[in-house]
Amino acid sequence: MLILDIMIPFVNLTGQRNAYRKELEEAEKSVLDSGCYIGGPEVRALEEELGSFCSEPPCDGIPCGERRGQIDAVTCASGTDALTLALIALGVNPGDEVIVPDFTFIAPAECVAFLGGIPRFADIDPETLLIDPSSVEALIGPKTRGIIGVDLFGQCAPFMELRKIADAHGLWVLEDAAQAFGATVISGDESAADAAAGAKPRRACTFGDIAITSFYPSKPLGCYGDGGAIFTADVELAEKVRMLANHGSKERYLHETVGMNSRLDALQAAILRVKLRHFEDELKVRRENARKYDEFFAEYNARVDAGAGASAGLRVSASARIVPQRIVENCTSTYAQYTVLAENRESFTRVFDAAGIPHCIHYPQPLHEQPCFRELAQGSENKNAIEASKKAVSLPVCAFTDVDFIIDKLRAAL
Template sequence: MIPFVNIQAQREAYREELEKAEKAVLESGIYIGGPEIAGLEAELSAYTGTNAVTCASGTDALTIALTALGVQPGDEVVVPDFTFIAPAECVARLGATPVFADIDPRTLQISPESVESLVGPLTRGIIAVNLFGQCAPYTELRKIAQHHGLWILEDSAQAFGATQCGKQACTFGDMAITSFYPSKPLGCYGDGGAIFTANKELAQKARMLANHGSEERYLHKVVGTNSRLDALQAAVLRVKLAHLDAELESRRKIAKRYNAFFADIEGLTPQQIAEGNTSTYAQYTLLVDNRKDFVAALDQAGIPHCIHYPMPLHRQPCFAEATSQHTGAQENAADMASQKAVSLPMCAFTQIEDIIGKLQKVL
């Protein structure tokens, strides 16, 4: 059976390193905080050239970053319409309103033109999602943000290790986040996340918010939360981080193999990687004119697949009130993508020739 993400093969490849790291944590008795967390944060900071603060999940990272940026009830934040719910969900949980921007139909990234059209007197910032592993159009977004006095929060949950014009992901926003969910390009064995910023004051605030609003034991300057990455997960991530660049190169080679195969098949269009971008290929995603028949062919061949994402956010029932008050509810490129997108197996250990062989029999 072909796995969608072959985490087992990855563990086998690094088993000796992982077991040594895991054993060291278990025998240390230090399971929360300690040298593994400090070491991972230092390595993440060095990799990105920013200040890294770990936390319990990518969703927590979003909420903490939004809080650090000062989001208040009644504010509006522009978010992409075609993505996972977490960015809009975190905005709404803070009492603010997500305003849904359309996407570029080729790259599937947030559309700067749509963002510009949605900025109003209550807009405080923009969440740009590095969807499926490549960076959003930050040059254009930064111009909009500067013109209107907005901040940018970079959601790089799928794109840690990607680059744009030679710069690392997690460096383009006033703050940025990533997720260490197991299936991510850099994943642990549970939930985990991190916040990044070049601003030391924002980093300090994020760290305080993640620790019950406290910098000093039992002295709480603000109301915070409890959001900690544990030491065992940090140890796993440190092993995997050392192999990340090599894995990303493997992912890109696998994506090229997919691209070459699908180039001769009508009605199948891979997500376009924008000029200047490299992608982590968190997913390998196609836009398929006849998705129903294509999915049936994948099922016949025994190839796993996933629909990322079957509904744009402005059509989700939980956002009905927000959508009714803002433009973006009309059919748009996000609707198109939700009707056509299909993601295929992708990781550094994906058995690509096996998959191509099976595809050749059914397409």
């Protein structure tokens, strides 16, 4: 009999669908039978739920602060559209400079450039892999209009520091939480009085003047196609974004401004509403999966550090440590990816391949080295971003991944 190795998916979307099948099929049927496919009650209900989710601090065993200002959520057709809409609403014009992290998915820089703006690439912290505020400060000039902080791999960017820099220079802050819907930061606010009043958890998508997320299928909260949302506590900004996403129109066939067609359809909204009901539980499992990886890599690095090498059964060079992205104390990540920095990435990915463990390289190049930005970014020397692009490897971590099985395979292989 032929025994085939079971393929482990990088994100187990079929496992998730099987778990919620009944609820999903009921929700899908209800939309298909309704005849209402764009906008309508499902989209409105989802926007309410997304807004409440972000407005209400999670109180799970953590002392909660008072309720924050209500966050408006406006859904749209993708995370990339959400960025574009937010940037238009913030007033980005050709020639305006916007500071973005050099190590991330291309979308934030791409959307700035698409509107005629100039992305300026800031270096990252070598451990958290998040935008480095001191690098941001060094890039500010007379044409700078704003800063985009990306919540990379599910951990919030250092928004308290970014906000201080932005306020000192009259800039706006945009939070790209495409990978981090559901993440939290448990810390005092900007003011010392808040800090003195005790720890307050705060959700991703509430930092910055405006924030966005993505519902791409493999994201922590994903739909069955493209989808995205914009979040803001600024009522006027929310109204502007809503109008821009609907052909610049508030009233049918009356177009106040030139806009876009960027709407989330009702079917995706209904699917997201089902998944949102299970989302907190999924996040707990993701975090537990990440904890197991942390434990395994700590144990592995201890063997490497001890120089045990071959005598401890290490199959890869003894100098090859594997260091997980550092999650800052008081932050909880959504672990959109469980990403490690491997000194000797090629030999590690060969081990993963041989063991049948899927992995991805997020991201193989810093943005300033991308062909489309090379000319514009001449002279960029972001050494931490370059280093991360040579070492980063992401492992499967979703709530439907059997991480114990993967760790057993890794233990046998490393």
